[in-house]
Amino acid sequence: MATGREIDVLSEHFAAAPATFTTSPLYRALCPVVAGDRSTLELLTGRRPGQQASYLFFGAAHYLLLAGVAHPLRDFYPSLVGSSAAEPADAGPVLRDFCRRYRTELGELVRTRLVQTNVVRRAVALRYALWAIGQRCADPVHLVEVGSSAGIHLHVDRYRYLLGDRVFGPADATVSLDSRWLGRTPPPDLDDVPLIASRTGVDLNPVDVTDERARRWLRALVWPENQDAATLLHAALDAVATEPPAVVAGDAVRVCRDLGRGLPPGEPRVVFHAATRMHVPADRRVAFDRAIDSIGDGGPLYHVWQEPPSAPHGGHAADPRGELAMHGPDGVVVPLLRVDGHLRWLGPLDPAD
Numbered sequence: 001m002a003t004g005r006e007i008d009v010l011s012e013h014f015a016a017a018p019a020t021f022t023t024s025p026l027y028r029a030l031c032p033v034v035a036g037d038r039s040t041l042e043l044l045t046g047r048r049p050g051q052q053a054s055y056l057f058f059g060a061a062h063y064l065l066l067a068g069v070a071h072p073l074r075d076f077y078p079s080l081v082g083s084s085a086a087e088p089a090d091a092g093p094v095l096r097d098f099c100r101r102y103r104t105e106l107g108e109l110v111r112t113r114l115v116q117t118n119v120v121r122r123a124v125a126l127r128y129a130l131w132a133i134g135q136r137c138a139d140p141v142h143l144v145e146v147g148s149s150a151g152i153h154l155h156v157d158r159y160r161y162l163l164g165d166r167v168f169g170p171a172d173a174t175v176s177l178d179s180r181w182l183g184r185t186p187p188p189d190l191d192d193v194p195l196i197a198s199r200t201g202v203d204l205n206p207v208d209v210t211d212e213r214a215r216r217w218l219r220a221l222v223w224p225e226n227q228d229a230a231t232l233l234h235a236a237l238d239a240v241a242t243e244p245p246a247v248v249a250g251d252a253v254r255v256c257r258d259l260g261r262g263l264p265p266g267e268p269r270v271v272f273h274a275a276t277r278m279h280v281p282a283d284r285r286v287a288f289d290r291a292i293d294s295i296g297d298g299g300p301l302y303h304v305w306q307e308p309p310s311a312p313h314g315g316h317a318a319d320p321r322g323e324l325a326m327h328g329p330d331g332v333v334v335p336l337l338r339v340d341g342h343l344r345w346l347g348p349l350d351p352a353d
């Protein structure tokens with residue numbers, strides 16, 4: 001039974017959540033509706049520990065609509081009806097009705113699913129970090145992504161990157177990522193990156209990219225207005241499906257030590273995580289950081305992260321604007337870039353550069 005305090009915390013979360021849905025007028029309009037809907041908030045108390053409630057809830061509703069549920073709520077989703085979508089401001093009562101009618105289905109999804117949004121453009125953050133690592137280390141690296149979801153970023157060396165007026169990556173890539181470069185000077189040479197000697201993901205729930213329902217869940221987590229991100233997601237999932245990377249199933253806290261031991265001793269390893277530490281329950285984050293550090297027991301560790309300011313790497317005061325940061329074997333944190341959460345843009349830390 002949910003406590004009044006739990007419901008209050010969830011209500012406050014939804015009341016504050018419009019600020020995070022920067023590119024979704026629909027979700028911004030619906031957040032206050034959920035904040036005031038006690039019955040839906042009660043459903044959300046059944047979610048798995050650490051899962052961000054608004055991403056999970058909107059993902060669940062979108063999933064049902066994408067699966068073909070016939071309800072007038074679908075008329076508000078550009079992902080379903082394109083540019084004829086109805087005004088977000090009118091969606092509140094329709095959402096409340098949807099939640100009443102599909103309470104069982106929504107409850108099942110929020111209890112069992114995880115926020116696994118695989119944001120393809122975040123590969124450019126990893127690509128930049130690999131360039132920075134290449135400036136410090138000439139050897140091939142073993143790449144580990146913690147919280148890899150479908151494993152899209154593990155193919156970081158197989159995509160084409162359009163950044164400012166420069167292009168990087170193989171010319172025959174089937175996936176092209178475009179991000180805005182905010183620097184006054186051009187980005188560095190992102191073709192100058194270390195070779196990837198091996199690639200391994202770690203996830204609580206590795207996503208089978210050939211499973212239609214698993215793909216639909218990933219699509220549902222893309223906000224309904226972001227059709228370009230959805231198109232990119234489909235292209236990347238198809239690319240990953242041709243050669244799915246190995247992903248170890250389990251909690252990073254439990255599996256990282258053994259994974260590190262399995263890598264060739266003395267060889268450099270890069271651990272990357274994006275939007276993952278933020279979903280680790282607060283009381284597990286120190287253990288999460290230690291588990292990642294343990295991968296460095298067998299060889300030089302380069303640890304790269306892109307997490308929101310609410311969940312920075314332990315002990316590091318994150319830049320509130322959002323950043324990509326790393327540390328090498330000496331443990332000294334090096335902020336690398338300012339980044340948009342979905343990597344629609346990235347740029348030097350100093351806007352004058």
Ligand SMILES: C[S@@+](CC[C@H](N)C(=O)[O-])C[C@H]1O[C@@H](n2cnc3c(N)ncnc32)[C@H](O)[C@@H]1O
Binds near residue numbers: 120202251279
């Ligand atoms: C929001 S998704 C981000 C996926 C990917 N890193 C990206 O940026 O596109 C977070 C992923 O982390 C995984 N995850 C969360 N906590 C984890 C943990 N303790 N150990 C392993 N994976 C975890 C989730 O299952 C999910 O796939």
